[in-house]
Amino acid sequence: MNIADLLIFIAVCAVTTFATRVIPFVALAKHADHPLILHLGRYLPPAVMMILVIYALREFRPMLDSQLNVSSTGWPMIIASIIVATLHLWRRNALLSIIGGTGMYMAMVQLG
Amino acid sequence: MYDTHRWRAPFQASLPVMFGYLPLGAAFGILAVEIGTPVWAAVLMSLVIYAGAGQFLAVALLGAGAGLVDVTVATLMLNSRHLFYGLSLLKRFKGSGWRKPYLIFALTDETYSLLTSQANQNHDQAFRISLLNHLWWMLGSLIGAAASANIEFDSRGIEFALTALFIVLTLEQASRLRRWLPFGLAIACAMAALILLPDRHMLLGAIGSASLLLLVHYRMMRDNQGAQA
Structure with missing residues (x-):
């Protein structure tokens, strides 16, 4: 990829990301108290987070095509996810949970 | 003499974000360079895009050779949660003057959490917190990108940091919402x-x-x- 294409790619990402941040400030200032906006503002973010977790774990498909079929990273992914969740429920320290789970995942993938 | 204590409180507030952004930024830098992005481009992305999950997605799409329309749609979808952050900050950012465009630009999940949990509604302090968080993110990206370009380091599996971040954010959302x-x-x-x-x-x-x-x-x-x- 040449430098011009790379710069255009980065510019598109930057403008799009800024758009998602600035739109409410310019477009919805007058409707901030509308109950539908409040409803979506309350429930959409947690729903999106949950979807992103499933998206990130989608390679784990133990029953693909009605057969036991787990990719080599499938089980490490699930075990590391349980470690992250357990650490986080226990200590409530985001950094500890992320580093602990990622370290264990890297160890399982590299050594296993 | 320059007033150093105006930086002390924002620095203390941004410390937990520093501990998160340095390794996560480094994970981004390593991943970006592994996919074939030059070091300067990885740091530039952290300067002008400044979105954790968004940048991981961007380098993944860059590596997959995705088109600009795909990138635009995927970024809009992934960052659509930001639309709702602004709504609760409309009043908070009012009267912040020249700082406002930057405050809006730098509105990541972590900065949003910090700013909405601050008792102090001072615009100058909010600006400094946002700036420090942005700095940690860029510094992490630079360290990761530079290290991965120069040092032999088996980073297989480091992309799991993103999955871990999503799990942590989901648990935080669940405990807040119940x-x-x-x-x-x-x-x-x-x-x-x-x-x-x-x-x-x-x-x-x-x-x-x-x-x-x-x-x-x-x-x-x-x-x-x-x-x-």
Whole structure:
């Protein structure tokens, strides 16, 4: 990829990301108290987070095509996810949970 | 003499974000360079895009050779949650003057959490917190990108940091909200999209259908209230 294409790619990402941040400030200032906006503002973010977790774990498909079929990273992914969740429920320290789970995942993938 | 104590409180507030952004920024830098992005481009992305999950997605799409339309749609979908951050900060950012465009630009999940939990409603302090967080992110990206370009380091599996971040954010959302509805709805939509849609449209389909169902849920709640009134 040449430098011009790379710069255009980065510019598109930057403008799009800024758009998602600035739109409410310019477009919805007058409707901030509308109950539908409040409803979506309350429930959409947690729903999106949950979807992103499933998206990130989608390679784990133990029953693909009605057969036991787990990719080599499938089980490490699930075990590391349980470690992250357990650490986080226990200590409530985001950094500890992320580093602990990622370290264990890297160890399982590299050594296993 | 320059007033150093105006930086002390913002620095202390941004410390937990520093501990998160340095390794996560480094993970981004390593991943970007591994996919073939030059070091300067990885740091430039952290300067002008400045979105954790968004940048991981961007380098993944860059590596896959995705087109600009795909990138635009995927970024819009992934960052659509930012739309709702602004709503709760409309009043908070009022009167911040020249700082306002930067405050809006730098509105990541972590900065949003810090700014909304600050008792001090000072615009100058909010600006300094945002700037420091941005700095940690860029510094992490630079360290990761430079280290991965120069040092032999087996980084296989480091991309799991992103999965771990999503799990942590979901647990934080769950403990704040204490309602099953958005999570049950999200699991149903994600599973349906996983089964019914090709991989590249899975996120769009899942988030789109979840938004539609929330709209339906809002109308049902409103109709119920109307019937009771």
